[in-house]
Structures are given as C-alpha cells and as structure tokens.
Amino acid sequence: MKDISPDWFETCVSQLTNTGTQRVWSVLVTIFGDLAPSGSDQVSGSLITALTSLAGIKSEATRVALHRLRKEGWIESTRVGRTSVHRLTDFGRSQSAAAAPRIYSRETEKPDIxxxxxxxxxxxxxxxxxxxxxxxxxxxxxxxxxxxxxxxxxxxxxxxxxxxSAISVPDWMRDLCGPEPLKDAYSQFWTTLQFVEQHLPAKGMDDLLQTAVLRVLIVHGWRRLILRHPPLPPAFLPEDWKGAECRQSVAQLLDRLPRPSLASLEAVLGD
The missing domain is CATH 3.30.70 (Alpha-Beta Plaits)
Structure with missing residues (x-):
C-alpha cells in the first residue's frame, strides 16, 4: 500500500472533520452505505482500518464502532482466514436504501401536495x-x-x-423550518466544500484510498445535514439557506471522486 499523505489531502480531511462531533459508528455507516451498499458487498477489516486511519480515526475507536454496529443489527461479520469481513445486514441495507434518494439526488424535492x-x-x-x-x-x-x-x-x-396544493409560507414558518443553528451548519459545510473543490488536484486523483476517504467524508457531512430535517422545497426555507448550493457542490465533487470498487481498494492493500 502506498503511504502517500500530501499536505493538500491532510488539509482537506481536516476541513471535512473539523466539527469535532464526528461519531465513528456513523462514519462507518456512511462507508458501508456509499462503498458497500448491496447484499453481495463485503469489506475487510483491513480496508476499514485503512480508510478510517486516513480519516484521522484511531483503530481502537474503529473496533468499538464495529462492535456497536454488530450489536445494533447494522452489520454482520465473518472470519475469513486470519481476517474478518463485514457487510450490511438486511436491516442496514434497508436503512441505507431509504436515505439514499435524499443524499444522492441532484434535485431538491418539490412536493405537489x-x-x-x-x-x-x-x-x-x-x-x-x-x-x-x-x-x-x-x-x-x-x-x-x-x-x-x-x-x-x-x-x-x-x-x-x-x-x-396551495400554501402560503410566512417568514416565521421559514425560520421554524430553517433554524439559525442548522442554517449556520449548512453555510459552514458550503465553505468546506468550496475549500475541498479548490484543493483537489486538477488532473484528478490516482490514489484510490484517498479518493474513497474524501468521497466518504463529503457524503457523511452532507448526510448528517440533510437527514436532520424533512425534505423541504426552497419556499419553506430562509432566503440565505445554502442547501441547494451544498447539494450542487456535493454532486460535482462526487463526480470528481468516483466511487472506487471494493475489489480495487482491497487490491491496493495487497500491493
């Protein structure tokens, strides 16, 4: 495995994890949901440790988080030789699938009724x-x-x-749907996304592990925001709400950080 940690990568990781409220088990849910969402997908313990280590998470914290996810029915683990492989359970896959449309959709939902x-x-x-x-x-x-x-x-x-189908939304309702702390969180995430976009190599990335880590951290930050409130069209939100801008930037960054296959990531560990 290549041990490459250029300053730009470490700085981007720092920006994406600077909230100080990252829950390791939640990051693992994002890893499985983004990189291993299907029933046939399984992730080795070595790969999980490699990804979380690059994300600044200690191996002991990763082991504790894996234990919690097994206990709560999110993942199941199997020994294969000297290592373990992990996969989402039916429950874990159903939860990830339910959230996926809101996370990956490129358009804000606009209910008719x-x-x-x-x-x-x-x-x-x-x-x-x-x-x-x-x-x-x-x-x-x-x-x-x-x-x-x-x-x-x-x-x-x-x-x-x-x-x-006809609803008038007053300012007090906009403030209720988009409270100041959540609005500030979106603005902060928007600033972080702009920083990452400016620091990614213009010619693309050739390090698959770094690609996976940045992708997961972007999806995780977005997931933590978008799932904190119901799907709301712009009419229900303050005028300076950065949700639409964040959604567009997330989509653009994920295009620049295409999802690596699990096989290719596991192969990197064997190099």
Whole structure:
C-alpha cells in the first residue's frame, strides 16, 4: 500500500472533520452505505482500518464502532482466514436504501401536495399526533399541529387532517423550518466544500484510498445535514439557506471522486 499523505489531502480531511462531533459508528455507516451498499458487498477489516486511519480515526475507536454496529443489527461479520469481513445486514441495507434518494439526488424535492394534522387538547389526540411524527417527515408547527408532504394519511382517529396544493409560507414558518443553528451548519459545510473543490488536484486523483476517504467524508457531512430535517422545497426555507448550493457542490465533487470498487481498494492493500 502506498503511504502517500500530501499536505493538500491532510488539509482537506481536516476541513471535512473539523466539527469535532464526528461519531465513528456513523462514519462507518456512511462507508458501508456509499462503498458497500448491496447484499453481495463485503469489506475487510483491513480496508476499514485503512480508510478510517486516513480519516484521522484511531483503530481502537474503529473496533468499538464495529462492535456497536454488530450489536445494533447494522452489520454482520465473518472470519475469513486470519481476517474478518463485514457487510450490511438486511436491516442496514434497508436503512441505507431509504436515505439514499435524499443524499444522492441532484434535485431538491418539490412536493405537489401538503397535509396538515391538528390535534385537540385530549391526551389521545396529542399521542396520535406524536406517534405519526415519529414515522413521517413532519414539521412541528406547534404542540398540536404538524405538516408534511403528501396526502393525509389513512386511518386517522382523533386528528383533523387537511391537504392542499396551495400554501402560503410566512417568514416565521421559514425560520421554524430553517433554524439559525442548522442554517449556520449548512453555510459552514458550503465553505468546506468550496475549500475541498479548490484543493483537489486538477488532473484528478490516482490514489484510490484517498479518493474513497474524501468521497466518504463529503457524503457523511452532507448526510448528517440533510437527514436532520424533512425534505423541504426552497419556499419553506430562509432566503440565505445554502442547501441547494451544498447539494450542487456535493454532486460535482462526487463526480470528481468516483466511487472506487471494493475489489480495487482491497487490491491496493495487497500491493
């Protein structure tokens, strides 16, 4: 394996991991979801350690995170000779597949229909609303009201449901959907993406491990942001929201950092 860590690569990794809130198990979920999403894909322990090491993660932290993912049913591991190979479980693949459209889509979703659910003051009505919010892409308007894209769900009991294609979005709703901390996080990520784009070699990269690491860290940063809120069209967000710019930049960077095959990455380790 080539031991190449030029300053530009280390600097880009530092920029992509400078939030200080990286959870190693979550980074591993991104590695599997981006590089090994299918049922036939399996990743050796050596490759996982090589990738996380280049991302600035210690081997002990990687082992602990792998143990957690096995315990929680995300991955399964098998011994092959003197090493271990890891793959997503059915549950892990289903979770990754559910998130993939939002992560990799190049266009922001623009639902044609929205619905609003309104609860009464009764405990049963509030609980029904709370339960629905756990399984859907709902925006909490207040303690008794929520809204989400799509038609009114079937089987409502104690909730008033209203759906419409004509919705006026006031500034207070934009601020509710795009709160300041999340808006700042998007702006910071946008700045990071611009930095990485400027520092990537103009002629492309020939180091497959570095390509994979930068790609995974970009996808991970984007995934952590885009999954923190329901899919929202621009009309529901503040005017200075950087979500669309981030989406475009992520797509452009992933084009410049094409996904290496697992076979090619494993082969690098054997060189």
């Amino acid at each position: 929205w619905h609003v659910l309104i609860a009464s003051s009764s405990e049963s009505s509030r609980k029904e609303l709370s339960d629905l919010m756990l399984i859907g892409d709902y925006i909490s308007v207040n303690a008794s009201m929520a809204m989400a894209p799509g038609p009114v769900p079937d089987g409502l009991e104690d909730l008033l449901g209203i759906e419409s």
